[in-house]
Amino acid sequence: MNTTRSTALFxxxxxxxxxxxxxxxxxxxxxxxxxxxxxxxxxxxxxDVDGNEYIDFICSWGPMILGHxxxxxxxxxxKAMEHGTSFGAPCALEVELAEMVVDALPSVDMARxxxxxxxxxxxALRLARGxxxxxxxxxxxxxxxGHADSFLVKAGSGVITLGIPxxxxxxxxxxxxxxxxxxxxxxxxEKTLRDESLDIACLIMEPVAGxxxxxxxxxxxxxAIRALTAELGIVLIFDEVITGxxxxxxxxxxxxxxxxxxxCLGKIIGGxxxxxxxxxxxxxxxxxxxxxxxxxxxxxxxxxxxxxxxIATLTELKKPGFYETLxxxxxxxxxxxxxxxxxxxxxxxxxxxxxxxxxxxxxxxITDFDSAMTADADKYGMYYREMLDKGVYLAPSQFExxxxxxxHSDDDLSRTLEITxxxxxxL
Ligand SMILES: Cc1ncc(COP(=O)(O)O)c(C=O)c1O
Numbered sequence: 001m002n003t004t005r006s007t008a009l010f011x012x013x014x015x016x017x018x019x020x021x022x023x024x025x026x027x028x029x030x031x032x033x034x035x036x037x038x039x040x041x042x043x044x045x046x047x048d049v050d051g052n053e054y055i056d057f058i059c060s061w062g063p064m065i066l067g068h069x070x071x072x073x074x075x076x077x078x079k080a081m082e083h084g085t086s087f088g089a090p091c092a093l094e095v096e097l098a099e100m101v102v103d104a105l106p107s108v109d110m111a112r113x114x115x116x117x118x119x120x121x122x123x124a125l126r127l128a129r130g131x132x133x134x135x136x137x138x139x140x141x142x143x144x145x146g147h148a149d150s151f152l153v154k155a156g157s158g159v160i161t162l163g164i165p166x167x168x169x170x171x172x173x174x175x176x177x178x179x180x181x182x183x184x185x186x187x188x189x190e191k192t193l194r195d196e197s198l199d200i201a202c203l204i205m206e207p208v209a210g211x212x213x214x215x216x217x218x219x220x221x222x223x224a225i226r227a228l229t230a231e232l233g234i235v236l237i238f239d240e241v242i243t244g245x246x247x248x249x250x251x252x253x254x255x256x257x258x259x260x261x262x263x264c265l266g267k268i269i270g271g272x273x274x275x276x277x278x279x280x281x282x283x284x285x286x287x288x289x290x291x292x293x294x295x296x297x298x299x300x301x302x303x304x305x306x307x308x309x310x311i312a313t314l315t316e317l318k319k320p321g322f323y324e325t326l327x328x329x330x331x332x333x334x335x336x337x338x339x340x341x342x343x344x345x346x347x348x349x350x351x352x353x354x355x356x357x358x359x360x361x362x363x364x365x366i367t368d369f370d371s372a373m374t375a376d377a378d379k380y381g382m383y384y385r386e387m388l389d390k391g392v393y394l395a396p397s398q399f400e401x402x403x404x405x406x407x408h409s410d411d412d413l414s415r416t417l418e419i420t421x422x423x424x425x426x427l
Contacts (some may be wrong), residue, residue: 001389005049009037024158028396030377031384035396041068043407046393054393055412059403061395062210062242062267062356065326066316067407073271076312080304088299093307100314101269101277104250105240107259111279112288113302117241117266118146120276121204123296124262125150127278128202128235130294131287138192138203138234140183142212142369142399145204145239145264154180154369156211156399183209183368184217186224193228202235202262207252210242212372213358214351214401222258229261235284241266241276242401247354249317255354268317271309274300322406323354330355330404333413340417344424347376356401372399379427386423392416 013020021027021035028035036048044067046056059065066073080093094113101111114120125137125148137150144157152167153175166175179198181188183205193200203225209215229236238260243252245268253259262280269275279285289295300306316322334352341348341359349364350357360366361383362375380398387394394402404413 001052002050003034003036003048003052006037007034009049010034025395025397025400030398031381031396033385033388033396036388036393043067043069044405044409044412052391054388054391055408055416056393057402057404057416058393058395059405060267060272061400062246062403063270063272065246065268065355065403065405066271066313067405068272070271070313070316070407072316073309073312076271076308077273077305080308083304085305086300086303091302091304091307093304093311094302097269097307097310097314100311101265101279104245104314105253105263105279106250107238107253107261107281108263108279109282110285111265111277112285112296113307114276114278114296114298115274115300115303115306116146116276117239117264118148118276119298120241120264120266120278121145121151121237121239122148124237124264124278124280125202125204126296127284127288127294128237128262130292131284132201132233132235134199134201135177136179136198136200137177138179138181138198138200140205140209140369141180142183142215142372143204143206143209143239144211145206146241149174150178151204153178156209156369158397182370183212183215184221185368186221189221189224190228193232193234200232200234202237203229204237204239204264206242207238207240207256207258207260208243208247208353208356210356210401211399212369213360213366213375213399214353214356215366215368215372216351216353217256218367219256222256226258226260235262236260237262237264239264242356243353244268245314245317246356248323252353268313269310270306271313273303273306273309275303275306275310326404326406327354329406329408329410329413330357333404333408333417336417337420340421340424344421345427355404357404358398358401361398375399382427383423386426387419390419390423392419
């Protein structure tokens with residue numbers, strides 16, 4: 001595969017942008033190769049600047065659930081653009097998307113739009129602290145909630161991928177207000193939440209973890225979380241930046257029937273444009289400025305192009321049978337992938353929730369950060385490089401999910417399986 005142009009761009013980018021990328025995992029360090037620079041995308045495919053074609057399983061890290069450049073989304077953005085790209089003032093599209101979000105998520109009475117998932121979680125944390133008058137946030141090892149200071153403690157995603165425990169630049173004073181505990185461990189959870197020496201404002205979690213690879217919550221774990229936080233007056237925040245509109249139209253909360261107090265959204269609600277949101281019970285949301293005292297603002301929040309893309313995306317997702325079709329596609333693919341893995345690998349464990357999955361190079365079961373860390377990341381690197389060279393674009397880390405979109409055809413998926421089998425045979 002010729003990658004001359006990507007190589008040249010990466011060389012130049014490294015002089016101009018730290019690490020040559022604007023988000024660390026994209027540099028492909030943990031999989032031992034250089035990134036491909038992408039020129040265009042359509043449906044299930046992306047093409048790099050050298051003209052190489054790939055079947056894309058990153059899907060922009062989740063947002064492209066309809067596939068790239070979906071006609072309805074493109075049309076909505078184009079139409080909105082005719083009226084201007086940013087007003088810095090309220091617009092009708094914000095109200096329309098807010099109504100769709102409130103209708104979709106049973107626990108959300110009101111929502112505030114921001115421009116990224118990080119902004120959503122950071123703002124929800126401030127709100128929870130402002131509402132309760134307490135400071136401590138409890139999170140789970142290996143969960144990622146964006147890059148705000150308070151969450152960079154035992155975090156997932158790029159933080160695991162690059163093998164760093166946290167981040168310099170995060171003051172000790174902030175770290176001491178973050179308590180990180182193991183996922184799926186009810187005993188530690190209960191002990192922590194009942195610890196009266198902690199001044200706990202909120203517990204934030206990914207209801208299905210996606211940033212240490214996909215890790216499913218035990219049903220009794222989610223139930224214990226809801227019961228304990230309700231009993232102890234701790235604000236429960238579901239970070240549904242990945243799971244919102246992915247696990248079901250009503251997010252993971254509808255799928256598991258567990259209602260958080262606050263929900264963070266991102267990715268899919270922007271249809272590929274930069275959008276995040278946080279929402280929840282009116283009683284809590286009314287503490288946000290200007291209705292209440294907790295300050296949060298944004299120059300480009302509620303941007304009309306982003307709102308239009310979100311509305312168009314959600315309109316497609318609402319169509320009858322969307323999730324049944326998508327999840328059936330993903331289930332069939334996962335079953336066949338598992339079959340191939342069982343045949344050729346000595347260690348493999350596939351975790352899947354609907355249309356997002358991780359095949360761990362590990363014996364499994366993978367239920368938390370420690371078990372995820374048993375995966376053979378070097379082997380994943382070899383697998384990644386081979387797949388990339390054969391035209392399959394996977395996440396450049398063992399500790400991320402593979403996303404299936406509606407645009408992945410039967411042919412895309414069977415071709416991917418054939419390539420996978422040829423690569424697994426050699427590993
Ligand atoms: C669960 C979760 N929360 C928050 C974020 C941060 O979102 P963003 O990258 O849009 O800031 C991510 C990003 O991957 C995420 O997966």
